[in-house]
Amino acid sequence: MSYLRVEHVEKSFGENRVLKDISFSLPKGSFLSLLGPSGCGKTTMLKIIVGLESPDKGRVFLGGRELTPKPTEQRNIGMMFQNYALFPNMTVARNIAYGLKIRKRSQAEIDEKVDWALKLVKLEGRDNDRVTLMSGGQQQRVALARALVIQPDMLLLDEPLSALDRKIRVEMQYEIRSIQRQVGITTVFVTHDQEEALTMSDAVILMNDGRIEQWDDPWTMYNQPASVFASGFIGKANILDGRLVEKNGLLTVEGPGWSFPVNERDGFKPGDAVTVAIRGEHFHIDREPGPGAVPFKIKDTVFTGSVRKINGFMGADEVQLVALNSSEAAVYAPGQELTVSTRPQYVHYYARVETR
Amino acid sequence: MKDKAFNRAILIWTGLVYAFLFLPIAVIVFMSFNANKYGALPYAFTTRWYVKLFTEDGLLAAAGLSFGFSLAAAFTAMILGTVTALGMRPLTPSWRGRYRRFISLPVVIPWLVQATSILMILNFIGWGRSYIGMFLGNTAVITPYVVMLTLGRFSDADDNTENAARTLGARPVRVFFDVTLPKLVPGILSGALMAFIMCFNSFCIQYYLAPFGVRTLPIEIFTLVRSGYTPDMNALAAVMALAAAGVALLLNKMGYSGKKLMNM
The missing domain is CATH 2.40.50.100 (RNA polymerase II/Efflux pump adaptor protein, barrel-sandwich hybrid domain)
Structure with missing residues (x-):
């Protein structure tokens, strides 16, 4: 049963064909990685799902509804960005509460949900901290809490770990995966790090030059590479x-x-x-x-x-x-x-x- | 050892440059408290020039006019400049660079030239020397400061805060007021301050464009100096130097700790 469905998506920037007839799907609650070298189109694909780019051709469905005609703010998709993208002029709690404020929830509900989210990412008691003074790993936790607190239909992660130190990165890989399982949210993760993709995912799509090179579970991806490119890129x-x-x-x-x-x-x-x-x-x-x-x-x-x-x-x-x-x-x-x-x-x- | 000697020599040199820059200001503050009318020694302490400045002078009125006028011009420049900078935002970096260099031209072209050409235009359309002409002329030359300093605030290409707000459900107008504007505020404010100082200072433009008989502070001082120097001008200079130092400190704070300021 596919929950997210991407059908024949094409996208060009000028002469540059970034996505060439991309189709894939994903069952509810699973974790998919879009893996590939920089410039392979993985981030553009993610932006098309969330609506920050629109495809030249093709459609995207989520839970049976077509997403493509909707603007980003109506898609209810949570997203984490590479450079955290926290609001520097707001405290931790106000960052997390932002999506709920937009949705005009009551203050009592906002307080309750912000507490839940802070606990989820292990930042209890940090409500009034300034995000600009936090470490990268902590900022990324706030970003995750902010994305999940709105109870999105799906979570997108755009290389959220690549700016972190190796040790924190491995810790966050585990943390993100365990939170994703706990919340049961369908997730698409973009990365250029093959180890990260193999570690975290239920399924991996290897992209190269705007095409899907291989789409498999991590074990098969590693042990039965489908092409010369795949065997050179994975391992x-x-x-x-x-x-x-x-x-x-x-x-x-x-x-x-x-x-x-x-x-x-x-x-x-x-x-x-x-x-x-x-x-x-x-x-x-x-x-x-x-x-x-x-x-x-x-x-x-x-x-x-x-x-x-x-x-x-x-x-x-x-x-x-x-x-x-x-x-x-x-x-x-x-x-x-x-x-x-x-x-x-x-x-x-x-x-x-x-x-x- | 050689390095040490060199370092000491260059330190002395730095000290000399500072002395060269700040000695005149120190002298004028010093002399503003000197009783002698011609700034001659022996030194006798007095505050009577300050009393004179604040009681019987035309200087204070001129300063007030300049202050109010510069405030109005800087405020207008702030609005115009911010909107202009926002309009340049969606451009590609290379086009934005071109516009940026283009808009900095009014800063580099001598104000003498600009004042002359503005006066020609004002004469042509029949306004001539007038408050409105002086206002438009001054606003035109200070607006680029606001544009440039505001543009400087959205340099970070990887900044996704606006996109993040959209994924959280904010419509474009809401994104602008919640995310974009707070980010630009330090740039806008320091641009406006810069514009204010430039306007306050712009003798050249005001001399050309002010209506006859109207004296802004630069024009008043110029007139006084030509007819004979009086020590109450020392007092005014000291007051202005103090105010300017305050503004400079404020500017510095905004430029280097914008994040702090935004968290207010």
Whole structure:
């Protein structure tokens, strides 16, 4: 049952086609992320939902009613902005109460709801604080309370966490998600941070250049990237040129000095030129060469804390492996020669695109 | 060591520049309390020039006229300038920049030139030297200050407060009064203050455009100085310097702590 429905939305700014026939939908109470690099159209899509931009073509429905002809102020959609967008001349309580004042609610009701919202975002007792003196994380809590107190039909979040420190950001990710579940509000979240999107969402739409590149749940998005772009943007896969061949009755992808068996895919046959994507952590590093193993020579290693990244050459191609930080990984040194292997389900291949 | 010596030298230099700027003001305040009519020494303390200023002079009347006139012109400039700035708001940044440079022209073009051309126009339409002519002329040259300082307040491109108010249900008029105007107030007020000072000061325009026989303070002082300097003018200068310092402090406060002011 879809609650939010976006149908064939198109938008151009001058010659620049920002959204190209975008359609998607979302069930009530779920959390969707619009993910993509800057300029992919995700923020424009959000503005069209809330009515701050109007689409050239296409329509948006919420709960069966068409939103597109209504002005923003009649849509009853709560929104959080990247730079908080709090009213600097009002206290915390007056910021939160603003939407209720517009709706001409009684003072008693306003007081009660503001208290509820302050408790929800864990800012009890901060009613009379000046928002300009608060930290970024606290300001964002006020913004969330202000958006939710009007009991909106939907919540939109426009990169609300990107201005925060990493630690506060992770805390707020969790907080926003748990409040969203508690209130049960349908939410669309715009971000360029793939980790944030995977962490928080029920579903992720990956956008690129005004189109939907992939629309899946986070697990599928990560493990079965639908395109070369998706495998490069979600996580950081090694992108290699290769060719499909049949070897000992197995479909295999072959590059300069390496080959891996792969699963069959519709529309591909032996002889096709393909682009291959394999994630660094999907390689298995072998001490002893086993069947199907490929020689690998270490160029250098980078210690990043929980994992160690190992750059090196697999045949003529340079790739990066990712190994968990362990005593085993600690001994890898430049110049060392190993073998690597992987499983067919980890080797994704697509029609050849020029990426480099 | 070398750095230290250099720093000391430049500090002395800074002190000299300050002395150069403020010595005349100090001297005039000092002399306003000197009994000698020609500002000569020996120094004898008196307040009689102040008494004279506030009792028998035409100076005070002229100051009053200038004050009221500048207030009216600055108020008009404030309204005109604010509306103009708001009109420039929806423009793209590059067009806004163009308009902004264009409207700053009246500030750079010598007032002498502007006063002459305004007088020509006034003569042409038959108003000549008149209160209304002086008022229009002065308002025209001070309005750009309000426009420029108000424009400065909506520089932040990422400011979404107005959009936020709309998502909360506020109609455009409500958004304007609840969000836009409070944000602009510090710019509007400092622009108006600036306009007031410029108007109060504009001897050139008033000399050209004031009706015959009407003396604003700059014209009155000019006339007095030509006929012979009197120490009660020192007293007036001291009073004005004090008032101006007060205004400058106020301006400073508005410019650098606009947020505080908005929270009043």
